[in-house]
Amino acid sequence: MNVWRRLTGPRRALALAGAGALVAGGLVTLPGTAAQAATQCDIAYTSNDWPGGFTASVTIKNVGDALNGWTLGWTFANSSQRVQQGWSATFTQSGSQVTARSLSYNGTLATGASTSIGFNGAWSGSNPKPTSFTLNGVVCNGGTTPPTDPPTDPPTDPPTDPPTDPPTDPPTNPPGTKVDNPYAGVRGYVNPEWKAKADAETGGSRVSNNPTAVWLDRIAAINGTPDSSSNGAFGVKEHLDEALRQGAGYIQFVIYNLPGRDCSALASNGELGPDELPKYKAQYIDPIAAIQGQSKYSSLRIVNIIEIDSLPNLVTNTSDQAGGTVMCDTVKANGAYVNGVGYALAKLGAIGNVYNYIDAGHHGWLGWDSNFVPTSNILKTAAVASGSTVNNVHGFITNTANYSALQEPHFKVTDNVNGTSVRQSKWVDWNFYVDELSFAQAFRNQLVSVGFNSNIGMLIDTSRNGWGGSARPTGPGATTSVDTYVNGGRIDRRAHLGNWCNQAGAGLGERPRATPATGIDAYVWVKPPGESDGSSKEIPNNEGKGFDRMCDPTYGGNARNGNNPSGALGDAPISGAWFSAQFQELMRNAYPAL
Structure with a gap:
């Protein structure tokens, strides 16, 4: 009888996101077209930085009408900031402008739905987080509906309360309540x-x-x-x-x-x-x-x-x-x-x-x-x-x-x-x-x-x-x-x-x-x-x-x-x-x- 043993070693891999969240969504004034009114988003951008490199995670929350395919855009403040390797989207970069396009599995976003994408990047000098994003060409404002007619004079004071972060906890059974099968009915974590x-x-x-x-x-x-x-x-x-x-x-x-x-x-x-x-x-x-x-x-x-x-x-x-x-x-x-x-x-x-x-x-x-x-x-x-x-x-x-x-x-x-x-x-x-x-x-x-x-x-x-x-x-x-x-x-x-x-x-x-x-x-x-x-x-x-x-x-x-x-x-x-x-x-x- 042959009795052996063994399986294999461990593991994990590369590098990814981390630290403090930044929510994009300053008020903007836009011409009031139907397409613009239908598209709105709230963005949470987080990054984990180290000398010369960083990993970023971007959560897109759709707060407008349902989407069937999306394109997210932003501009880096520092021309040295570069996207090197991304996931959950197709990334392109021209100069400081970055575009991330949805993939087949995450392009559909119902009203209120969220999806996350991420990338590894490089920088020199400084690595400021982007503060303005567009979704399908419309500037994200966190869901605030712009007025039908743009004001004649821009507001002199910014909003006193910035939008809050999108909810991070998925709906589950009450905390601490074990279920019979932890894999049933929920999505697994993609490392x-x-x-x-x-x-x-x-x-x-x-x-x-x-x-x-x-x-x-x-x-x-x-x-x-x-x-x-x-x-x-x-x-x-x-x-x-x-x-x-x-x-x-x-x-x-x-x-x-x-x-x-x-x-x-x-x-x-x-x-x-x-x-x-x-x-x-x-x-x-x-x-x-x-x-x-x-x-x-x-x-x-x-x-x-x-x-x-x-x-x-x-x-x-x-x-x-x-x-x-x-x-x-x-x-x-x-x-x-x-x-x-x-x-x-x-x-x-x-x-x-x-x-x-x-x-x-x-x-x-x-x-x-x-x-x-x-x-x-x-x-x-x-x-x-x-x-x-x-x-x-x-x-x-x-x-x-x-x-x-x-x-x-x-x-x-x-x-x-x-x-x-x-x-x-x-x-x-x-x-x-x-x-x-x-x-x-x-x-x-x-x-x-x-x-x-x-x-x-x-x-x-x-x-x-x-x-x-x-x-x-x-x-x-x-x-x-x-x-x-x-x-x-x-x-x-x-x-x-x-x-x-x-x-x-x-x-x-x-x-x-x-x-x-x-x-x-x-x-x-x-x-x-x-x-x-x-x-x-x-x-x-x-x-x-x-x-x-x-x-x-x-x-x-x-x-x-x-x-x-x-x-x-x-x-x-x-x-x-x-x-x-x-x-x-x-x-x-x-x-x-x-």
């Missing part, structure tokens, strides 16, 4: 840092508006790390503020910094040693909880994905297992994983609008009976450790940052070929499950049986398990043998289910959506497509990330993957850094196709 990188890729705008998770893979990520290759300028607070500006209903964070993190692999090792649980609590979990618990965010459904790649390692990758490691032995013996997860659940679960989902591996890791029940037991142990209870667990997630097919349509685990069970094929290798959906639904039942609440929901990460393209089988394989039958028909084209790093031939999977199947709260993109799983060769870095041979395309494998080739793409950066070649391959092989 503009990841979106900017995706939009910079040819064809990337086709997928860049999907919600992805924000990975908090070290203490510095809490406040943002703009100089990192794999993190963005935004910290937890900036992401939450941007989610409010977007009118998002939910936002997803990955809590990922356990002591001795990822004890069975090297590519996504962490910054904390196995004995640094007090530091994990005081300097990592406590500050995250303090920010997420602020009352201004109570209308957001905050989803925390708890400690990827952790608790199942205590079952499958200790020294009594094939490929076991000393580090896994250490964190099992000292309780770092169990107590760290328990503390995170208790601290974050105490916040009324927070939903915790614990990582639960994937079918190619835990689908054997020797792993299935023991892992459910260790998950229960962690859920009631360090003062936590099962009530702090809203559900579980499978296939995080992995590649396991959502469904295998051309063979079932109960199939037989010439009297031989599919379970005896080299690919299935006696596993009880052949795809993620059947595993997630069965594992949910198992978790309930060991004491978790009966209404827990499952998430499945579908960011990279589409396996489309020309290599996707259209029917079952030949019945010459059980292996030809399975290999000829399987959607998952990896050399082995244990391969986890930057897999060649993989594609984007199902787009994020709520309640797709029984027991499943949502299909999600927790691993942001295009972010590397690990470097294909050793690359020095200050993030504690090592080099794992499973990310080396020349590697011939080990006991965990049946001594098969790694299947990894070449020229990969460290985990979490942007990997353009992988992003393009994921789009080419997307299923459903783009």
Whole structure:
């Protein structure tokens, strides 16, 4: 029996908006045409500045008649201010004049509706915020109707009270009231840092508006790390503020910094040693909880994905297992994983609008009976450790940052070929499950049986398990043998289910959506497509990330993957850094196709 482990590293991306809001809307006098009377807007412009650069977010609120397509314009006061890279609109700039045109998905704005756009920019000398905007050629005045006849003398005094900011909180259930499924009925947060990188890729705008998770893979990520290759300028607070500006209903964070993190692999090792649980609590979990618990965010459904790649390692990758490691032995013996997860659940679960989902591996890791029940037991142990209870667990997630097919349509685990069970094929290798959906639904039942609440929901990460393209089988394989039958028909084209790093031939999977199947709260993109799983060769870095041979395309494998080739793409950066070649391959092989 092959028992391995691994998934992938973290992440996030580029840079984006931030600070104080400026509302445009001074009174103007205009000729009173019907077109002008029908178009009006209120603009909130915010920026996050640093020497030589800035990120801006612009919220457009339509306070006139309904719009079907819009063009926003403004003029920078400083001729050095330049738009470099934008999202959610098509940006052009001529001299100091900037134009942003709507895209197909956000051009329709009903009366009272808002949409947000943003861009990265450059400046020198100074970076003043623009104070006047036009929408479809009409100067925005915040909704104040100009007089039919312009006054003969202009007013001598400006209005004493400037317009207020547009509302930032989306309508939700009363603050602190948990819903059964936090993904249902609301829009997800689109991380503009990841979106900017995706939009910079040819064809990337086709997928860049999907919600992805924000990975908090070290203490510095809490406040943002703009100089990192794999993190963005935004910290937890900036992401939450941007989610409010977007009118998002939910936002997803990955809590990922356990002591001795990822004890069975090297590519996504962490910054904390196995004995640094007090530091994990005081300097990592406590500050995250303090920010997420602020009352201004109570209308957001905050989803925390708890400690990827952790608790199942205590079952499958200790020294009594094939490929076991000393580090896994250490964190099992000292309780770092169990107590760290328990503390995170208790601290974050105490916040009324927070939903915790614990990582639960994937079918190619835990689908054997020797792993299935023991892992459910260790998950229960962690859920009631360090003062936590099962009530702090809203559900579980499978296939995080992995590649396991959502469904295998051309063979079932109960199939037989010439009297031989599919379970005896080299690919299935006696596993009880052949795809993620059947595993997630069965594992949910198992978790309930060991004491978790009966209404827990499952998430499945579908960011990279589409396996489309020309290599996707259209029917079952030949019945010459059980292996030809399975290999000829399987959607998952990896050399082995244990391969986890930057897999060649993989594609984007199902787009994020709520309640797709029984027991499943949502299909999600927790691993942001295009972010590397690990470097294909050793690359020095200050993030504690090592080099794992499973990310080396020349590697011939080990006991965990049946001594098969790694299947990894070449020229990969460290985990979490942007990997353009992988992003393009994921789009080419997307299923459903783009």
